[in-house]
Amino acid sequence: MSTTQSERLRELLEPLVTAAGLDLEEIELSRAGRRRQLRIVVDSDEGATLDVCAELSREVSQQLDETDVMGDEEYVLEVSSPGADRPLTERRHYARATGRLVKFLSNEGGELVARVVALDDDGLDVEVPGVKGRKPTARRIEFADIARARVEIEFNRKDTKKEEEA
Incomplete structure (x- = not known):
């Protein structure tokens, strides 16, 4: 062979x-x-x-x-290095994207943009940003339901570590 x-x-x-x-x-x-x-x-x-x-x-x-x-x-x-537009395909990619905004495409064709909060072996806990002054909502996404995912570039993202230290 x-x-x-x-x-x-x-x-x-x-x-x-x-x-x-x-x-x-x-x-x-x-x-x-x-x-x-x-x-x-x-x-x-x-x-x-x-x-x-x-x-x-x-x-x-x-x-x-x-x-x-x-x-x-x-x-x-x-x-x-992979660059910002690399697709997230491995569990380690999602772990590295914790705290980042990610655009998900589901196997059914739906799109969702949410911030990765945590992950385990089966999927992700994400936070969907609130619209028009509403609070963000928590959501669960199973890895098996994700067709594609990429990190979204945020040009005006606040540094959360600095906010936590203040």
Whole structure:
């Protein structure tokens, strides 16, 4: 049974990423003109800083140079964090989104924008913002009912930690 290049890359790189205290979120190999582009997306509970991505990029590059997993063709390596518009697909993504506003699409097609308050193995406790001066309402969303979810960017969000300390 043969393994795909993507599987070989994951087997090779996951230990490096894990040793750096990160999660390997995605490996994407695509063609950009004559060259190939290898995009590696990493994250952690604290996020993946530019310095961490740069250091990991050096380690990944060295590891790839020591193997034949990329073959002889030229390629461009990119190591980055997922970015704000990444879909939430794993439990750890939702945990990292605690306190953030998320747009949910249910399996039935309904949409809901709510703030993640807490989570457990089965789902999320969220707070739906109040409209026109009404108070927010609590709601439960089961993971099995979520078709898609993404964090909503909030440009005017108050820093809740500063409010709690005051």
